[in-house]
Amino acid sequence: MKTKFFKYQGAGNDFILIDNRDLSFQYKDNNAVLDLCNRRFGIGADGLMLLQTHETHDFEMLYFNADGKLGSMCGNGGRCIVAFAKYLGIIDIETEFLAVDGPHYAKISAEGDWVNLQMIDIDNIEKDGDAYVLNTGSPHYVLQVTGLKDKDVFTEGKAIRNSDTYKVAGINVNFVENQGDHFFVRTFERGVEDETYACGTGVTAVALSMAQHLKQEGHIETPIKVLGGDLRIQFDYDGSKFRNIFLCGPAVQVFTGEVMV
Known part of the structure; x- marks a missing residue:
């Protein structure tokens, strides 16, 4: 048919x-x-x-x-x-x-x-070593790195996704680099089992994790660049809970x- x-x-x-x-x-x-x-x-x-x-x-x-x-x-x-x-x-x-x-x-x-x-609203973010772990509708692992442009995201992301901690349920692995006026993000996605050009729940997880890491509060707008272009995350953060979270893009x-x- x-x-x-x-x-x-x-x-x-x-x-x-x-x-x-x-x-x-x-x-x-x-x-x-x-x-x-x-x-x-x-x-x-x-x-x-x-x-x-x-x-x-x-x-x-x-x-x-x-x-x-x-x-x-x-x-x-x-x-x-x-x-x-x-x-x-x-x-x-x-x-x-x-x-x-x-x-x-x-x-x-x-x-x-x-x-x-x-x-969805987010009430808490957990830590796994230096990484942040949270569920923004899908589970995400967020790790700050340097030299992201040249990182082997496939190999390193696959290793984390298939580690003993995450192998059964799976997790999306996001590498993020603070580039001053924006965050640059690359993501290895479970289900695709490869790096994708963008991940919406992933960049959302990154924006929230970085707000907590940088101790930002109030109404926050976070510009993010991915391999496929530009996205923007808007949300309210009171130092404890994240509300009114919007993923904005083409x-x-x-x-x-x-x-x-």
Whole structure:
């Protein structure tokens, strides 16, 4: 059966999106999504999302990692599916949709290419040696480094993700370098099992961790550069809890087509 798909990217984090309000795309096993996300034998993407109807929200986001398995929250994916919902005429400039970690509010530009997505509140950040560990919808490990441009993120990130502490549940590994007026971030993502050009929940975790590390308080805006471009995190921090957290950045439709599924 031919299925229509749309390709979106948010700061280089790319996704396959399918309008599944009629439930025509039937997820049966990991291989269906795995094949579509394959960059040589499929469409190619960091993940796949189904947009589905929901009784109490504008829509539901169902997210699959590139390995074919149902994933935890994806921040850039969330921004892309909001842009997709606007393209389909489901929403205008504001929405509340349901994801795996609960409801999310978002606001999109009139042009439909910039999305501010509200993330879940964070009450605490733990430490693992020099690293910060927290869950921003997905679990993250945040480690400050120098010389990030030349770091072997794949090898070092894979080693941490598969360490005894994190191997079973998995964790996303973020390396961050303070470059004065912004933070530079590179991320090894579980589920993709590789470095991605951006990770929305990852840069959110970085911004919150660095606010705690630098003892910042009040309303904070943190500019972040990733391999795929620029993102911005806005939040309120009282020295203990993080509230009103927004992941802000581009969400762009790249192309559309049909694929045999």
